[in-house]
Amino acid sequence: MSVWDDLVGQEQVVEQLVAAARSARVVLGESGRSGDSRNSGAEEQSGSSGMTHAWLFTGPPGSGMATAARAFAASLQCTSPDLELGGIPGCGFCEGCHTALIGSHADVESVRTDVLSIGVKETRELVRSASMSPAGGRWQVIILEDSDRLTEGAANVLLKAIEEPAPRTVWLLCAPSVEDALPTIRSRCRLLVLRTPPVAAVADVLVRRDGIEPEMAAFAARAAQGHIGRARRLALDAGARERRAEVLKLPLRVADLGACLAGAQSLVDAAAADAKQVAEEVDTRETEELRAALGAAAGVGGRMPRGTAGAMKELEDRQKRRATRTQRDSLDRALIDLSSFYRDVLAVQFGAAGELSNEEMRQAVERVAGESRPEATLRRIEAVLACRTALERNVAPLLAVEAMAVALRAG
């Protein structure tokens, strides 16, 4: 097992990162040209030029950008004795690899957000810590898992730090596409492009890593269309599968206006319920913890000390923003499932070879395909994508989904 195992179907990227990790060792002066000429392919780009201080990982959601970044971080911290013998950095066993992967390494900081954006305030704090020397004497790695959620101001705060970081600091930014990063950020980073992992590879990793039945794994990998995290969730969570099936009933019912409106309502309600579930799981505990930390009287609803209302309010605001984000994400997933359905319809209409994402719904897909023309299917896919854009622009969710549903009805 090595840290690269979880990177599904990204051989090219792995090769590049391994080379970089080797060069990083050269920079640290831990080894010269390691070993012999066995791995000359990677060795050629080596020297110290394989390593750089800022990387931008891009790729479709779920292709494992954050996983790649974390694996790279681990390989930078790898202290395996095998390295002296020409082993690949990132053994997965040494203390450096292990702690970096589980997130407890002192020099690896992973930044992600569960709200809609990362603001200037948090970013300043990050820049400050980036200027320090690594505690372990190797590399200080900062992973920005949601760098597409940086506000413009926050991204500008980062510029200076990314351009000329402290000698042993490495920035790893992750974003779905290059366009999601400011041009000024982009130009300061080395770009790594991950591809959508093939369905078979995803199914394989589900079986190998999570011990899921091969049949279920194949279904989940197909349905998730290359999104590894989503595939895992579909395979493990019956509720998620049920919700997905519910969403996919919509295309069969859109002929009737009443069903359109009711379907839109239930879609939005389901997203709201998701958000509420998350809120119930996390919010109450968070609130109680903060209350205890601020010295509230024991018991629920106990009296708060003076001057703590502000902190409570801040937490409440954050929880509210998180609820918005959760609701939006859940709606977005539903929309992607919908578009996968119409993609299948189009594939059937054109008689394209290859597997359907919704193989188990082949009958429904064929029915819709028989009832409409490819032009209409394309327009419907457009409508689903337009709804995603509308949600991004903050259009009221119910309204946006309704507009989409009636557009699906029109075909």
Added chain:
Amino acid sequence: MAKKPTEDLLAPLTVVVGQEELLLDRAVAQATTAARQADPDTDVRDLQPGALQPGMLSELTSPSLFSERKVIVVRAAQDLAADTVKEVKAYLDDPAPEVMLVLVHAGGAKGKALLDAAKKAGAREVTCPKLTKPAEKLAFVRAEFRATGRSASEDACKALLDAVGSDLRELASACSQLAADTEGTIDETVVARYYTGRAESSGFQVADLAVTGRTAEALGQLRWALAVGEKPTGIVFALASGVRSIGRVATADRGMRPGDLARELGMPPWKIDRVRQQLRGWSGDGVAAALRAIADADAAVKGGSGDPAYALEQCVVAVSRAARSQR
């Protein structure tokens, strides 16, 4: 406004309950004026909210050397501190002669104990609830004109309400102004000479006009709504919920009983009836087109376009066109 002329305005204890400022003031003024009429030397103490401190009440109600009549007005009695409430209650059990106590209370749950105690002590009660329904406001305007001894036409009262808005103080002053400045019957043209325009216009009024296909009126109302500072997002929301309820009521099962239907759609029965009246002229495709136009407008007013007002106009036109799509 339970003003009974036979009531004893000089009752030793009066509670004025409600939240309509103007009416509260009037009720208090009525009591103090009556007291002054009975005895010109009456000492009126009008205690603003928070002015009544512990200990003050017994000082105020203790007999004075000249044994003059006293009126003590306590404003915002619901906000009194617990200690002061205790004092007031003690006073209620043992009222002083020649003292009129007027408690102004907002009603509601806050400070309810004091209100109940006062009622139990046999207080004269004047209620001044907020006027919320248009009909109540109309009645108020009519009563204002009648009080000044002038006759006003129904249309004039409506026009005045449209132009001045629903603030009672402003309405009252507008009425007295009109009564002072004009002669004869007050009709629409007289009102129009002094007051024009529209003080209040909401997105829901725009939506009601648009879904019944009255394009011109809807656009006019939209302009007023924007002019009085309605938020574009609110107007879009009103349009969306208008069209949404059209779609849902139109597609609902006709055979259902009104109560079940209301539960199914999550709307009150009166609203279903109203939406049914708006249904005429709508078609399924009309609802679809309208919803899409509204969704576009929502994106536009949330920063998608440079001119929210234009986007809204387009949207209103699209909705009212859809409202006539069947013809």
